[in-house]
Amino acid sequence: MPPEEAGRCLALLLPEREADAAIELERLQLWPRDEEAGNIPDLIADGRRNGARFRLILEVKRGGGALRSGQAAEQWRNFRRVGPGWETMHVILADHYLRQKRALDQDDETRAGDPDLAGWAERRSVLLWSELAARAARHAAAGQTPAERWCRHVATALRRVGHVPFDGFSVLWRRRLATICKDYLFFDQRRQFRWPRKGPRFRAPIFWQG
Numbered sequence: 251m252p253p254e255e256a257g258r259c260l261a262l263l264l265p266e267r268e269a270d271a272a273i274e275l276e277r278l279q280l281w282p283r284d285e286e287a288g289n290i291p292d293l294i295a296d297g298r299r300n301g302a303r304f305r306l307i308l309e310v311k312r313g314g315g316a317l318r319s320g321q322a323a324e325q326w327r328n329f330r331r332v333g334p335g336w337e338t339m340h341v342i343l344a345d346h347y348l349r350q351k352r353a354l355d356q357d358d359e360t361r362a363g364d365p366d367l368a369g370w371a372e373r374r375s376v377l378l379w380s381e382l383a384a385r386a387a388r389h390a391a392a393g394q395t396p397a398e399r400w401c402r403h404v405a406t407a408l409r410r411v412g413h414v415p416f417d418g419f420s421v422l423w424r425r426r427l428a429t430i431c432k433d434y435l436f437f438d439q440r441r442q443f444r445w446p447r448k449g450p451r452f453r454a455p456i457f458w459q460g
Contacts, residue, residue, distance in 0.1 A: 255395060260295055262385045262401070263308060263341050265375045274298045282329070289324040304339070305331045311344035317353035320360075322374070327366045340374040343382065350376045383408040 257273030275297040282294050293308040307329050309322060322342065330338040342350045354374065361367055383405055390402035 257297060257299075258389070258395075259401065260297070260306060262382060262389060263306065263343065263377060264339060268339070272299065273304060289318075289321045289328075291325045291329060294329060299337070303331065303336045305329075305336070307338065307340045309340075309342050311342065311346075311350065313345060314349070315344070316346065316349040317342065319353065320357060322354060323357040323361055323364075323367060323370075326370050326374070327364075330370075338373060340370070342374070342376045343379065344376060345379055347376050347378055379408060 254272065254274050256275040260273050260275055261268075275295060277296040279294040281292060282290055291307045292310045293306075295306040295308070297304050307325055309317070309325060311317070322340065326338075326340050330340070332338075342354075344350050354371075354376075358367075358371060386401040386405040386408065390398050390405055
């Protein structure tokens with residue numbers, strides 16, 4: 251895949267306000283080796299964006315996993331790029347927004363005044379897997395370029411493992427109504443309502459996550 255096409259795929263991980271910037275990818279490192287770094291990220295991507303050198307630090311959490319205390323702060327301290335012409339973005343890709351947000355806020359509180367973390371809060375974001383699935387699906391609409399075809403495969407793979415974009419309660423209800431009525435009995439033989447022993451499984455929206 252050409253560097254500019256790969257950069258379009260990489261931009262899916264950035265906050266919406268920065269996703270339109272063109273990135274030319276130069277280097278990818280999975281689990282970068284650093285003898286002095288205790289907490290290494292899952293991915294580091296280097297390239298150029300809007301004429302400046304750009305680095306993306308990515309930490310991935312699956313299921314209910316949350317950041318450990320100090321994990322993200324150490325990643326930023328050890329792997330960010332500083333100096334003229336450099337900008338760094340730190341992204342946490344996870345299922346639960348609030349769990350990661352609490353861990354990040356705790357790092358801010360316990361390491362207040364640390365000069366290495368100056369400006370970190372403005373250069374980090376938490377991205378949900380479901381939102382990544384939605385972005386990939388939107389980007390794959392045409393399916394003509396290598397990046398668009400790659401995004402289509404990503405969206406399909408995420409959907410198969412249960413990461414479906416949350417489109418609103420009305421859409422969610424219509425999508426699940428037939429399955430709910432088929433799999434769960436809400437009335438007994440006397441036609442009296444009762445709670446099912448095993449309830450429907452929904453992926454909670456962000457504001458329900460604890």
